[in-house]
Amino acid sequence: MSAYNAVLAVIFDLEGTLLNSAEMIRSALDDACRGTGESRPWSFLDLRDPITTVRRARGDIDVLLHSIRNADLEPLPGVVDALQSLQVDCTLAVATNARREVTEALLERSGLAPYFTAIVSVDDVRLAKSDPEAIHRACSWLGVAASQAIVVGDSLADLVAARAAGARGVHAAWTGAASLGTELVASHPQDLRDFVSPSGMRDDGRPAVRISAARSG
Numbered sequence: 001m002s003a004y005n006a007v008l009a010v011i012f013d014l015e016g017t018l019l020n021s022a023e024m025i026r027s028a029l030d031d032a033c034r035g036t037g038e039s040r041p042w043s044f045l046d047l048r049d050p051i052t053t054v055r056r057a058r059g060d061i062d063v064l065l066h067s068i069r070n071a072d073l074e075p076l077p078g079v080v081d082a083l084q085s086l087q088v089d090c091t092l093a094v095a096t097n098a099r100r101e102v103t104e105a106l107l108e109r110s111g112l113a114p115y116f117t118a119i120v121s122v123d124d125v126r127l128a129k130s131d132p133e134a135i136h137r138a139c140s141w142l143g144v145a146a147s148q149a150i151v152v153g154d155s156l157a158d159l160v161a162a163r164a165a166g167a168r169g170v171h172a173a174w175t176g177a178a179s180l181g182t183e184l185v186a187s188h189p190q191d192l193r194d195f196v197s198p199s200g201m202r203d204d205g206r207p208a209v210r211i212s213a214a215r216s217g
Helices: 023-034 044-048 050-056 061-069 077-085 100-110 135-144 156-165 189-196
Strands: 007-012 091-095 118-119 149-153 168-172
Touching: 007 135, 023 044, 023 050, 023 061, 044 050, 050 061, 050 100, 050 168, 061 100, 077 189, 091 135, 100 118, 118 135, 135 156, 149 156, 149 189, 156 168, 168 189
Parallel strands: 007 091, 007 149, 091 118, 149 168
Antiparallel strands: none
């Protein structure tokens, strides 16, 4: 008998999975740190934690969050349709290494906030992904076992966290991210339905068919 159960929850990474906000965060950092003399261009670590970046530069966090909340930010293609489809049978959560204030601002601005029952940010855990704590916390808040969840992300940290937590990890390959060598791969957000439908998983928790072919449109 499989250690996996029916899929009751889908836990998503945020950046690079649901939306691409890097350029918008760069612009928001420029706004918040204008006049501080902070050097640019912004590094990956600056973008990953813009609140700490602004504090370090003695910039204005209110300006940062205002810029995010008023930015032109759309979900990645196919994400909204996938979430609408998934929420029929599953509860949905976000587990991200971003700060809570930024996460909530991004989800609100992109229109994605109403789809998620739980949001786990780096402020809610002691250790960021690839540690499994965020996945365990999301499952606890959703009231499901990790074996009843799939974790969707574009980075190895997401998939390592999923495995360590006892959940199934699905590589979100729709942004063209390099292959992570994982068995569960979704080339389009709508492919995620195949992992929660009764025919999508075998008894051992592995996919009946590897989902990797690119969709059109």
